[in-house]
Amino acid sequence: MKFFVDTAEVDEIAELNDLGMVDGVTTNPSLIMKSGRDILEVTKEIAEMVDGPVSAEVVATEADQMIAEGRKLAKIADNIAVKVPLTWDGLKACNVLTNEGNMVNVTLCFSANQALLAAKAGATFISPFIGRLDDINLDGMELIADIRQIYDNYGYETQILAASIRTVNHAYQSAMVGSDVMTAPPKVIKAMAQHVLTDKGLAAFLADWEKTGQNIL
Ligand code: E4P
Numbered sequence: 001m002k003f004f005v006d007t008a009e010v011d012e013i014a015e016l017n018d019l020g021m022v023d024g025v026t027t028n029p030s031l032i033m034k035s036g037r038d039i040l041e042v043t044k045e046i047a048e049m050v051d052g053p054v055s056a057e058v059v060a061t062e063a064d065q066m067i068a069e070g071r072k073l074a075k076i077a078d079n080i081a082v083k084v085p086l087t088w089d090g091l092k093a094c095n096v097l098t099n100e101g102n103m104v105n106v107t108l109c110f111s112a113n114q115a116l117l118a119a120k121a122g123a124t125f126i127s128p129f130i131g132r133l134d135d136i137n138l139d140g141m142e143l144i145a146d147i148r149q150i151y152d153n154y155g156y157e158t159q160i161l162a163a164s165i166r167t168v169n170h171a172y173q174s175a176m177v178g179s180d181v182m183t184a185p186p187k188v189i190k191a192m193a194q195h196v197l198t199d200k201g202l203a204a205f206l207a208d209w210e211k212t213g214q215n216i217l
Contacts (some may be wrong), residue, residue, distance in 0.1 A: 001175050002052070004161065004183035008035035008042050010049070012186040017050055024052035026127075026163065026183040028083065028107070029059055040076060047077035054127075054177035057083035058093070066093035074102045081105045081124060082106045086114045091121040098122035105161065110144040118157035125181065130174070140164070145177040168192050 002023035008031040016022050025046050032039050039056065047054045056076065057071040070082035070093060075177060081103035084090040094104045098121070105125040106118040110133060118126045128167050130140030147160055162174035165184040168191050174182045 001179060002181040003189060004052070004055075004181055005189065006031070006163070006165070006183040006185050008032050008037065008046070009186075010042065010045055013046060014049060014188055016189060019137055021189060022052070023181070024054060024081075024183075025050050026055040026083070026105070026161075028055075028057050039173050043073065043080070044076050050079070052079060053081040053103055053105075054056050054079055055081045055083045055107075055125075057107065058085075061085075061087070061089060063089040063092040063096075066090065070097045070102065070104075071100075079103075083107050083127075086110075086118060091117055094118065094121040095125050098124070107163070110143070112143060112150055113157075115143075115147040115160075116150055119154075119158040120149060123158045125159050125161040127161045127163040127183070129164035130170050131166040133164075134166075134170075140170070141173045141177060144174060144179055147177045151169055168194075 003021055004024040004026050005016055005022050006026045035042055035217050039190055043056045056073040057065045060066045060069050066084055067091060073082050074080050079135040082097050083105040084093045085108045086106050094106055097104050103124040105127055106123040109115055109126050109128045115126045133140035133143060140168055159180035162179040162182040165171055165188055171182055171184055171192055185203045206208050
């Protein structure tokens, strides 16, 4: 499974990128706002640092304007994926931008039917939002599994990008149901390394090592 980092914080992306953990980056208007950076500048900086797709989201709501914004964002770098919302206008923009040779990430997906439409519009990525479904007591992971089955039934090449990943359990379950990609905040990716038995086992090994009086270096 590919790992995208869901942030516009350049330092956090750089730390994970140096470990070879970053296959791409996703941003959205809220993450740009939190970064306090100019969208064009910070997106360019991220796209230069990371080899894989960097999603940058349009903010227009009407197709023609979305297309114009998408074209401008796509000019930032070759690895930009233009992010459009899953509305009828967003699907129109997806189709046009895809046909022009751009990667398109269709975001704010909350149903299998929406995902089916995005695939038909030629989306490179579909972003079902797991955490936001869980927030309203629906099963985000069931949605990922449904989209996986529908895409496999018909051979759609649109990649399932599990988004709104809030916990390590979301990451695990996304991998189990066959997401092509997950995008998660850096803190969730780092938390995947943690296990209470790892900490306990390491403490016991170090305590015993202390008793040997030895040094490796
Ligand atoms: C990524 O593409 C999404 O914008 C992001 O994962 C949303 O996450 P949130 O629901 O935690 O804001």
